[in-house]
Amino acid sequence: MAFNSNIPDIVIGRLPIYLRALNRLAQEGHEVTSSHELGKRLGISSAQIRKDLSHFGGFGKQGTGYQISYLEEKLRQVLQVNREWEVALVGVGDLGTAIAHYRGFADRGFHICCLFDNDPQKVGKKVGEGLVIQSIDDMPNVIKKNNIQIAMIAVNAEHAQEVADQLIAAGVRAILNYAPINLNVPEGVHVQYIDPVLHLQRMTFYLK
Amino acid sequence: MAFNSNIPDIVIGRLPIYLRALNRLAQEGHEVTSSHELGKRLGISSAQIRKDLSHFGGFGKQGTGYQISYLEEKLRQVLQVNREWEVALVGVGDLGTAIAHYRGFADRGFHICCLFDNDPQKVGKKVGEGLVIQSIDDMPNVIKKNNIQIAMIAVNAEHAQEVADQLIAAGVRAILNYAPINLNVPEGVHVQYIDPVLHLQRMTFYLK
């Protein structure tokens, strides 16, 4: 499975959306779908879906469409989500606690395996099932030891860059950042941002 | 302030990012910045920032750059976030509760004004400061009466489309959807999605 980086990021970004829609279709009892049906659901042109998928091989059958279970499997392979990933979570305030309790991660293959906080009062406390908050001082060692490649940052904006630097130094290569700030990271490290207010501000422009 | 819709969505989408960075710069004590400095922070070319801003007028001064407070004000005007917005939240499970408690919304002008849930056990309960969960049956009336235009959906995937339809029928025109499903909405209604797993799946592709 050796896809070079000549596949546009924007295409990769759509694959999880396709995968999510396929999940849904399967749940609804469909066994086969078409680029047209998918596109209609997602508000994306059928040609684009076909072209995106064709980057990775011919997964469909002319005249018939795509077998959902097969396409799901193939997309999981491409995205490398046909396995379990261990994820570290840094910052166990209100937001971090909510994230730690959210079951949607484990359900879809992302297992939060360790929590870190810099507040000595919190270190040692239990959160959810079997998770204990560890000191941020131990973070580098724990991450290296467990070879963790993905982390979520839920500290405040002031500390986010510092935390990111430490994570990256310890070997993390993908960061999901909940802090409302842009991170500067070296080449080869991937960052995604979640800031709900940003999404809201994106929509108010269009309200009259 | 009559900007036609000939301004690309992708440009509008970057404005909140600029605004967030300007906030940060102001907090750090800067009074003036340049497209180059902003771009360096955000990983965006300076030319793009200048071009984006130029869609709305000349906010900078040649040789000097941009006065941060002035540019912030102008961007707030453009995005219409120089006012308070009332937001409805539907679904008060774990996720909805966390959202209701999150202070980041009110801090940046989005005031969660009402909560709805379909569980009779929850109706009447208090959440946070002064918010009481209302029955989803009352949702249309409350939304119409208060002329609420923005809603957040934190119900499960099965109910999200139904809730969205009701919200839109009641007058909502912007939806922030936390449910892991794509919504079909009529023209003129805007939807933004938050699904952290989707962001994670976007990054695993690149991990070796």
Added chain:
DNA sequence: TTGCATTTGTGCAATTCAGCACAACACGCA
């Protein structure tokens, strides 16, 4: 078998988007 209705995968055209490069301007300093 033949014909018809579908649907994929893809070459090509059109559109959108990003970046370069420079004239015009601003400021500070000698």
Added chain:
DNA sequence: TGCGTGTTGTGCTGAATTGCACAAATGCAA
């Protein structure tokens, strides 16, 4: 004043992305 440095706003060019349109393939029905 005059010069050097710095920065904006923008026309133009190139790149990236999307969409069209069709040949090839599939399945079904007559």
